[in-house]
Amino acid sequence: MKKIASICLLSLVPMLALAQSNPVPAHPPGAAIASAHALATQAGIDVIKQGGNAFDAAVAVSATLSVVEPISSGLGGGGLWLLHDAKSGRDVFVDGRETSPAAATPDKFLDKNGNLDPNRAQTGPWSAGIPGLPAMLVHVAEKYGKLPLEKSLAPAIGIARNGFPVYARMAGGYQVKRAEMDRYPGTRAVFSPAGKPIKLGDIFRQPDLAKTLERLGKQGFDGFYRGPVASKLVAGVNAQGGQWSLNELASYRVKERDPIRFRYHEWDVTTAPPVSSGGIALAEMLQILAPYDLKALPEAERVHLVVESMRRAYRDRTFYLGDPDFVKVPQKLLTSTDYAAGLRATIHPDKATPSNLLSGAPTPLEDEETTHFSIIDADGNRVAATQTVNLLYGSGLIPPGTGVLLNDEMDDFALKPGTPNAFGVMGYEANAPKPGKRMLSSMTPTFMESKDTVAVLGTPGGSRIITMVLLGILGYDQGLNAQQVAALPRYHHQWLPDAIDAEPNAISAAAAKQLQAMGHTVELPPDAAEGGRGSSHVWGNLQTVEWDRRSNTLQGGSDPRAPEGKAMVLPQP
Template sequence: MGCVVGKRIRFAVAVFAPIALIASTAHAAGAESPPPKKVPEAIGLGGAVSSVDLDATNAGIEVLRRGGNATDAAVAVAAALGVTEPYSGGIGGGGYFVHYDAQTGEVSTLDGRETAPASADRSLFLDNGAEIPFDEAVTSGLSVGTPGLPRTFEQALDRWGTRELDTVLEPAVELAREGFRVDEHFREQTAQNEERFAAFPATRELFLPGGQPPEVGSTLRNPDLAETYETLGDNGVDAFYQDEIARDVVETVQNPPVEPESDLRVRSGDLRTEDLESYEAIEREPTHVRYRGLDVYGMAPSSSGGTTVGQALNMLENTDLSQVDSAEYLHRFLEASKVGFADRNRWVGDPEQVDVPTEGLLSQEFADSRECLIKPDATLPTPVAAGDPRAPGGECEPETSDARTPREGPHTTHLNVADATGDVVSFTITIEQTGGSGMVVPGRGFLLNNELTDFSFTPTTPGEPDPNLPGPSKRPRSSMSPTLVLDGGEPMLSVGTPGGSTIITTVLQVLTARLDRGLPLVDAIAEPRASQRNTAQTRAEPEFTARPETVRLQELGHVFDTGDGEIGNASGLERLPDGRWVAAAETTRGGGGSAAVVIPAG
């Protein structure tokens, strides 16, 4: 096995140095050029990167090779993903940045979540008291929050970086100008959004060349985005939040540039230049739990990822998952997820505007009071009623509620970077739905997000407070879960994934598969997935229900729905005891991910 991995890594290193060469070769050969090779696992020294995309991973490796650190490389990867994965993330959206500092041993986070306009209130997505249809809300100016990613880039580089913004944006500028090779996954995502993309001239011109989704093997260029990146590099991100770019963003939101002949109804939003001028990414204390003697750090609210993953781990701590059979392991994983989501939906929102009992949600006392609901021989009835982390304890009797399941878009993207000194970054970025709001800012080359549809349009549980209703300058709740695991104060794992609310369950499943079941990281990522989010049916991949354990799970009461295909597109890093890094990504989901190291082993 070691020899095979070594050969794969050597090939990966051979292809990732000259990004421009990859792009120009694709252009010269057109649709007939063979696709560049992705590898899902790489082992070595000098730094490591994993993401969903080969070009983006290459961008990070290039920065590391030139002496940049993990933060420098993470910004480079994220900017490149804005070129090659524009439907999942980009400077028209936001993200969460989790950083480990090898010199101090400190874990820090930046909340780069988008914010609602200052004029927003609880009626944001209501029309005469009734909820606006969800699809209509998505493709509208109403759904666009103030983008947070550019400010996150700036604040991360100021806090931990060693390179200037213009330097780390260079690979993405070149990639946008020279173009990237369209793969089947990109074409499929474009085709799924063809009708609404066609309604916006700037979006149609960029992503529907000749009026059709681009052909697999063709080269897609984005010179407008290259110019936008150069503007940010030359003038700083204030050019995005205060100058002409800000005015273009606001104009797009307030007067959506819809094709006059389009039948699509696109509502205007009320984002203003003052909203952009006042935006800041917030440095927050990370969430922290102890699990199997390890320290697990995640993203605090406004994300629900760190609290829900942490609470579920605390519940699972009471069972030695390495010793139970596979069916019991999966049963307890699904039930802990179910209970965690009940509490997440009731308590987590923007901590600047609602009282989020983060400490209580992460306490072992609260986890124990909730874990006792989980029975080895039956599933809990759904939806499970939320507990109260402010007053844990009492009788251990399951109760149900009439809560609705909140909606959350399924597409985001994640990256992991480690450098030669041991700094690590786990970074999840998003524009929400595939293609966000569908609106490209004319002349700027990036899609605007639809993050505000992550708010509850109306209270999800009648008669109870909802912490996630819209409000002025409020951050909508997220499920993004960039996660770092430390062993004795040293980095061990970095994990994250896209997938909307399934992000939480995917990260939890990858962590338990690696830490409890002993799977290699790349295999833990490749495992068939299921996602239980306090609903009557558990969403599952067909490969999951094909497992022999499914019969036993169904006997316990689990009901599976396989109608929505793949769940997530995870990636991660692991530091081995000898100091080498394992970079790992998906083997098949989304066409496979991309892992690379600076100096390969073997």
């Protein structure tokens, strides 16, 4: 026995030596940033080169996106950011979601017949909530950054002042929204200078926005929420018939919340709590799916199970989720493995569950015109940040002299229970507006961590945000790299309407027929339904970064659906 034991111990020596010679690295070998615009990614890289950390870079990326992506986000909107502080090991969710003005009671959004007035909910002064993004930039810089706020904002200020080329998505979006935007003098001055509307290739300059960013950098919170900028914002909204007050701006506060955490296979997943609906939905879906070997299943069976998990999570989203400061959210129950097991037991292995058997009503959405960026730095700090102005170019309203394009997030509230919003979907009391309340969101910034890999991911895409992040997590779990995850074809089910929506190549024609035989309604692009590649009907703009601890390498993935996006890796000197 002693001889056998000696042999066993000797056999362990090479393994121990190998483990010691290849220890798990304590820190990434540099920094990686992926965002929806190359100028924003470069701004973050430049700030890190100047001695900033991931949080300083996040401020730079966010502010630059606010300048170069007015179609999607900006100082007049809000965001939800997930941070990991490597020194303390702490994860924190920073809630910079917009809030409802006190005057914006549900009756203000009804016409003379008592019906919801979509124009008032989606365009102009009544559609705008009190912005949260400027306060978030100040909060993150002051509490987590290393550099002065003014330094992190410098790239965005320079681009706003000197301009950048108008790209196709920006020009096309403006043509769609121009009639509404041209109603407002402040907006016309920015988007139709000298009476000439912007077009592809023009150099787009925003001198007023540069001044607003400069004031924010020098004065912090007071530079936006008090003083001249605040006065211009209130005056601009009220001149168009809205009803904001200086006190509402001065009273806005960023909130820090505990993220949602759960285990999926070998991954620790950290993600967004309410006022986002994403984290609870992710926890439900992934814990329903955990016992299945999805990679080994035939395509139709795999899609069936994933769709059934989506169906159940989105049903719960409708009834239980809202601003946790106003609504009691049963988070512990909804994210428990026992609850997921109960939901799993209701899934028939080869038959769709009709959504009308899961009683309820449709779910409210977050618009696709949102943006996301992901960051890891050389210390191991991480940021997953999603921000938005809601619909295309938000409310369309820029209060004169500010350069700030305001959001139209009020449409994300259930303004009239049971009445469809801009996306043909409905909400109920949990998401009804009240003074200071935050509207429900689908934004789902997420971290994944295993023994070998750390990943940061998120995306815009309306209510599809959650299912895109779900498919991204499943992709990483199956061994895909960051760029492969960003490019994954996507499919979606949100309980009601009771249909699977899919991009080209996401579901094969053969699998679609099998799913239909199971009782699913499958909506494929016309070309894909014939077995072809399809030509349109794509969504999202997923941005992700990955640290592979085994090889100690960094990689970024930028969604190929949006050519303006870029992922960059900055090696450690």
